Amino acid sequence: MxxxxxxxxxxxxxxxxxxxxxxxxxxxxxxxxxxxxxxxxxxxxxxxxxxxxxxxxxxxxxxxxxxxxxxxxxVSTAQEVVLPLHQVVNPDGYIVVVPDMVGGRLTSQDKDILGLAHSLIAQKGTGKSANMAVVAVCFGESKESQFDLAGVDRLIHLSSDVFDGFTPEARLSALMQVEAQYQPEHWLFPDSVNGGTDLASRLAARLGERPATQAWQVSTTQTVCRGASASTDITRETPRILMLLEECGTAIDETRHEVLSLSVESYDQVPARLLDKGLMSVDPNAVPLAEAEFILSAGNGIHNWDQFHECASVLGATEGASRVAVDDGFMPRTRQVGASGTWVTARVYLAVGISGAIQHMQGIGQCGKVVAINTDAGCDMVKRADLAVIADSEAVLAELTKLVQEHHASKVQEEKHNAA
Amino acid sequence: MQPSVNVVSLVSVGRHPQSDRSRRADQDARAVELGLKLAGKNLTLVHAGDPENPVLRQYAGMGLDAFTVLRQKSYSDVLPIIGNFLTENNAHVVLMGIRAESGESSGMLPYLLAEKLGWPLLSRVADILHVENGKADVLLALPRGQRRAVTVSLPFIATVDNAAKDARQSAYGPGIRASITVLDAEQTADNMAASWAISPAKPRAKRMKVVKAKNAADRFKAATAKPVGGGGNVLKQGTPAEKAQAIFDLLLEEKVIR
Incomplete structure (x- = not known):
């Protein structure tokens, strides 16, 4: 009224x-x-x-x-929109999604799969069989704060340190416990190189189910999968275990969900046959710029290039550059980020002395966290950045190099101490 | 390399992505390359399928005098016969590609073999550094060019990633001269796959950016305005040391500095 x-x-x-x-x-x-x-x-x-x-x-x-x-x-009237809450009380069944959680956050593929899980439930209609909840199973540390908006009704968060690093066997035994306890209607995994395919295949082999791999069109009855190195479409009945390609569904965006936590009873501690020896140090500049995880990028604001290269090697970051730095001959053309260079997908992008031309911003569109060091507080890069530092880049880079060197030294000390 | 370690490479018939011709499968050829690095001429090359297929000669042309074919009709289940072959021949290291380039290409065979034999499995191997005293040091290929070192005890199964060393060129003559051992094996029909409808792949529609705006002003804004980030933290005050500390904390939290 x-x-x-x-x-x-x-x-x-x-x-x-x-x-x-x-x-x-x-x-x-x-x-x-x-x-x-x-x-x-x-x-x-x-x-x-x-x-x-x-x-x-x-x-x-x-x-x-x-x-x-x-x-x-x-005063700008940007109202906080509160989406309607989708509640599932006493669910009669579960659809379990095991997201990749790269860097502790849901990827866009994970969100699509959560949306697909809800659309599968919606297709079942409104009967008793449709009172189902979408469960997400997360391993290790989670930094995701928007499980509710992504469509997670129930959350199983297994944060024990037995799941840290490369632990497919421990994760499999936990999933087997989830299977025994909740008997999900479907298991949905991302078909990705981030571990989703591996875990799904292990689970399918253990359960003796025949999974659908590289599925991209899924309804409750029928699934279309890619086969023969993506040259054929296989139409088949929807199995219990599905490995889904990117953009297989549409992410949830109109409802909020409860994110109630579910517990898992004690799972078997399997003796690990695969011993993780940790990540190897890789030369960061040998990693292709487009798939580098951490990029230190230089622009017009850099005057001390020796310091920049030293900082990149201490940080273990792949080097990038804006068009100006490349045109002036300080960096090779292959390092250029942006419209006429490489479109990067880094998880952390540290932009030093880059004001952020629109061509450059296009290139970093898919980056996760952006950190800017710039003297101009009004530039576009500062507006885009998650953390912006308004200062002279040379002083900040020197301090940052010192901090990281101290960090590495203390790590070495600690290891020596532990070994002694 | 100790001669006591028995390395087996499983190969399949590949498919050229553009011309559709059969070829040696890319990842399988890398598995053969890795096997040749580990075992040299002692590598056992195994294929389950039609022994007359000329593509198999391309694998032998990489430097092997002989290979084994387990005779199978197309679209039959190869899991039982390969499992039996591996146990009978006392294999220690089994290498293969991640996914076949023909058929279902589900990539499930290594997992099913590992489950059947009770062996550990490593997927996406970039390199096997050495095999000693019943243990192997393996490098796994992770996304974004990273590598992980893993130690595993023999026997084990490994799938070979595209990051592994490129396969060497195949020599035609030696491939033609290589001898084939054909083993007749029992056929297990794949009944479930018989009910599937298989058609040429349809191109997938690209997702469109849909603006869910209620009024024209919002739609106009979505079409024209620059996307603004979610209001990041801006540090203006403070010494360079404090600012560097803030950046360092963020890098540590994101685990890009180890």
Missing amino acids: SNLIRRDPRAERIARNRLHPLHASMMLAEQGEVRGPSGLIRKNPHLVGFIGPNGLKRIDRANAFAGTVNRQKR
Whole structure:
């Protein structure tokens, strides 16, 4: 009722008639926003400007007196939209999604799969069989804060340190416990190089189920998979275990979900036959720029190039550059990030002295966290960045190099101490 | 390399992505290359399928005098006969590609073999550094060019990633002269796959960016306005040391500095 827009014909009549005795007081009272019949905000051109010293009306278009005139500052009305909550009470069945969680966050493929799980439930109709919940199983540390918006009804978070690093056997035994405890209707995995395919194949082999791999069109009855190195489509019945390609479904965006945590009873501690010896140090500049995980990128603001290269090698970052740095001959063309260079997918992109031309911003569109070091607080890169530092790059890079060197030294000390 | 370690490479018939001709499968050829590095001429090359297929000669042309074919009709289940072959021949290291380039190409065979034989499995191997005292040091290929070192005890199964060393060129003459041992094996029909409908791959529609705006003003804004980040943290005050510390903390939290 209250959000209906109602016209007040009398007030409109008074507003039109400037000779009306109530006109001045009425117009003063209506300093706030005026809405037209369709609800759009209408500007009142008569309220713009001020009366200058010689009695003439002046409009300050150059904004030169912004501080002196007491103008009303419009507070942006960006309302926090609260999406409706989707609740599943006492579910009769579960669809389990095991997301990749690269870097502790849901990937876009994970979100698509969660959306697909909900569309599978929706296809079952409204009967008793359709009262099902989508369960996400996460291993290790999670930094994801938007499970509710991604469509997770129930969450099984296995954060024990037996799942850290390369532990497919421990993860498999935990999934077997989930299977025994909840008997999910479907198991959905991303068909990805981030471990989803491996885990799904292990589970399918252990359960003796025949999975659908590289599936891209899934309904409750029928699944279409790619076969023969993506040259054929195989149409088959939907099995229990599915490995799904990217863009197999549409992510949830209109509901919020409960994210109630589910417990898993003790799972077998299998003796690990695969002993993880940790990640090897790889020459970061040998990694192709397009798939590098951590990029230190230089632009026009860099003057001390020796320091930049040293910082990159200490950080273990792949080097990138903006067009200006490449054109000036400081970096090879292969290192250029942006529209005419490489489109990068780094998880962390550290931009030093790059103001952020639109061609460059296109190139970093798929990056996760962007950190900017720049002297200009108003540049586009600072607006895009998750963390922006307004300072001279040379001083900050020197301090950063020192910090990381200290960090490495303390690590070596610690290892020596542990070994002793 | 100790001669006591028995390395087996399983190969399949590949498919050229553009011309559709049969060829040696890329990942399988890499598995043969890795096998040749480990065992040299003692590598056992095994294929389950039609022994008359000329593509098998391309694998032998990589430097092997002989290979074994387990005779099978197309679309039959090769799991039982390969499992039996591996146990009978006392294999220690079994190498193969991740996915076949023909048929279902589900990539399940190594997993099913590992489950059947009870052996450990490593997927996406970039290199096997050495095999000693019943243990192997293996490098796994991770996304984004990273490598992980893993130690595993023999016997084990490994699938070979595209990051492994390129396969050497195949020599035609030696391939033609290589001798084939054909073993007749029992056929297990794949009944489930018989009910599938297989058609040429349809191109997938690219996802469109859909703007869910209620009014014209919002749609206009979505079409024209620059995307703004979610309001990051901007540090203006403070010494360079404090600012560097803030960046360092973020890098540590994201685990890009180890």
